[in-house]
Amino acid sequence: MKRARRWGPGLLLVSPSIILIGIFVYGLIGWNVKVSLSNWREAQHTTKWAGLAAYRDLRHDAAWTENVHHILLFTATFIIGALLVGLTLAFLLEKGVRGEGFFRSIYLFPMAISFIAAGVVWRWLMNPAPGDRASGLNVVFDKLGLGFLGHQQWYLDQRTGMAAMAMPAVWALGGYIMALYLAGFRGVPEELREAARMDGASELRVYRHVVFPHLRPVTLGALIILGHISIKVFDLIVAIGGKQLITQVPAVYMWILIYDARDYAKGAAIATLLLIGISILIVPYLIYTVRSERRT
């Protein structure tokens, strides 16, 4: 009784949020799953049960197979790229440099630019035109004497194109990951580093054995943020690649099915599969978080 009086107000304070999330997130997820199991395959609304028909359709859909390959390659490149760029930038800034605020603002700036227009710029930068029509980054390579890099096909390469497509995403989010790591670096108590140095550890070893282990939770958190952006990626792909199969990802296909083809059930099935994909990503993270909290 007494304890309930203690935690009661807390629950009360949070309950409006619980209700809102319940309706606007779980209610809508429920709606979506229901649609995916129905036979609502055209503009006319129906709610008749159709079981897993829409999912089966997806399994035999060549476009879907390609979408999945695209998103996997994109996600892998994007996450690794953004983590590396973020970590490198944070490492360079970590011990404090003159003009840190200036550099930080520059690195964060891309996040402020809407992709509606930045997409066009990236389409130009990654232009694969051959010969004397070459432009964008390919020209820069030539000018800098990096001609050996060749004239890249960028995102038009059938096998590796989606890796190139991750570049603008890294550009947009790299600065943010830098900020996370910078906070992580500065969260490492100076005494720990000093102690290691006293023990005669080289600066390299200090990083390896003292600093980097402390960054693990940051990395994990960043992974989640990047992962969920990546799996749902939409604007960037449409802005750069348009609606073409060669750059199509699940969220784009979902949009096409729902709003162009009016195949609501199949679109909803993609949404459900995306959610499942994301939960595979997030559940281990949640378990880790709760466990490590208990430990402390």
Place this chain on the structure above:
Amino acid sequence: MSGRTQTRRPWRASRNPVLRAALLGVTVALLLALPASGYGKTDARSSAKKSQLEVFSWWTGGGEAHGLQALIKIWNKQHPGTPFKNETVAGGAGSNAKAVLAQRLAAHKPPDSFQGHAGAELLDYIKAGQVESIDFIYKKYGFNKIMPAQLIKQITYKGHLYSVPVNIHRANILWYNPATLRKAEISGAPKSWSEFISDLKKAKDAKLIPLAVGEQWTQKHLLETVMIATLGPSGWASLWKKGGNWNGAGVKTALNRYKELLAYTNSDSASLTWQDASKLVADGKAAFNIMGDWADGYFRVDLKKKPSSGYNWAAVPGTNGVYDWLSDSFTLAKGAPHRAAAVQWLGFLGSKKAQDTFNPLKGSIPARKDANPKLYDTYLKWALKQWKSDKLAGSLTHGVVASNAWNTDIDTALGLFLQNKNVGNFQSALVSAAKKRSGT
């Protein structure tokens, strides 16, 4: 920071009173301001009461926006008590607009009248009962007589009409730059398939891009013109009826020709928009480009080129006398909040005055046969003449012949073909798409 000492009872020593004060102030201000300000007003509620006309379109930029503005001006002058509410959403040839519209219709919040490509693209709305039949408007204003009979036939669904076409664009145009052709020793626009191929070869030898294309939809656009050239307008039309012969030799020939053409296109096509591809012709880097006649406005107005000397055109080889058409049209939404105004609007849109006001600005021709040619520029004068005499073939890429769902299936099949160039697979994918979607 090191200079800041913490007291032993830190929670009493309020470290940051500024934040608290700011938070309190802002929260109070917001609470006071929210109800008082305009937030209470709602667009939906106020719009339903007032007399006005809500029209939804994707005409946000360029000539089409100017054309629409000109129409709005006339409308507002003629109907001072019923102001025009212009609800436009742009993006990818209307794809954002279509999504927003789909969601509004699903929520039973329709505008009075909305834009859609005339033809099968409207089927979704028709079958879902989201638009009304407007036969009575056609009858009242005599549109069926003044617009070409073939057009009326091609936009009729189960004996009823559902939209008023405002303009006509033509898809099967071959664009070229006369100076570039001279350099490559090409005598002029090719007329037949074999001439076309030999001209493309010449262009290739002259180190030009023989045929400029852009992203996937422009390649679909190219495909449709090749198919019409190969099958003829009646063969093309029969494909879209129930039991259309997709498996036949005609389609196979067309697909092989298409594959042959692709070998003469630029390797960076998927990274270019249609206007980037057309610009390659204007800049003398490419010999030919097959694109709809909106390219005329781009060459003439945006790039400031002179018709016939700076750029020139012809029907796509093999399609002379065939008008591969598409049209922007407006519907009467079921449950339109201001139905009477919408009916008036549709009558107005089909009028000579409206069509001759809008089209010269948009760079298209009226659907009516009685346009005043004096108002139109060089290319459009030519198009007006063709419109009256040509056979009509509906565009696939621009929504005339196939429903949205069928189009999506074709997009996927084409996307795969562009990667693997396997004609057999492509044709069988088209066959199964037709089996699934035709006759619905």
Place this chain on the structure above:
Amino acid sequence: MSTASAVPPAPLPVEPASWWRRTRGSRAQPLKYAGLLIFGVLILMPVYVLIVTSFKGIAETDVSHAWTLPHVWTVAAWHTAWNDLSPSLANSFKLAIPATIISTVLGSLNGFVLSKWRFPGADLVFTFFLFGMFIPYQAVMIPLTQLFEDVNFPAGIPRLVFAHIVYGIPITALIFRSYYATIPEELMEAARMDRAGMLRTYWSVILPLSAPAFVVALIWQFTSIWNDFLFAVFLINDPASWPVTVALNNEAGSLVTPYNVSMAGALLASLPTLVVYILLGRYFVRGLLAGSLKG
């Protein structure tokens, strides 16, 4: 220290305590600056293209001229962009400011309860919130609108503000909860000894220490609300209430796209966010901040 403290949108960094002492005389310093500059140039490359293109006429704006300076400098594109976007800029402020502030305050309260004033099942509720971040919004626009219609929610900007607040709950709860987890329990003990209630504890213990988390949440929410296109285009039907992203998107006609105007517009539309970064960024740097808690 709690490992969970560094989950994603952790507060931005503090100035290291004595950077001048440690950096003096370091041989790696020039190398470091070279690295920072190279990255700066790489990151600014697309921005350069945005800027030069915005000063060109339309005939010059295509991929082959991406790097070149304008032949003829013109502010026509900026002029057009300003005329087209200025009404909607006001809408964006009207929408982004209240939505950002309300959702940040709400996040702070939620984060506080979920970390410091816990009730049984608080972790479960947190997980329940967190999962909300992952819903693919494009798929649920139709039922969302229907939901608003069913309860007759005032249309226009209020809907959008409300939607941003609701969908901001997960991320703000995450930011504040992980930040508050770093606040030592002793502070809470002290408050408890004084028999302070929940709200009083929040007001006098937690809130004064919250600045860094507030800044992070404000930055994140402002950026995402300001740049949001999807919710805006679906939830607002009246063009007079459109925020700047929708207006910017409308710069592209259905056929010809004036790249120069849309790039000038994009720069214009990103200025407020940039100002927020610069202003609040400095606020971190000045050290009104978190890190000291750990020392």
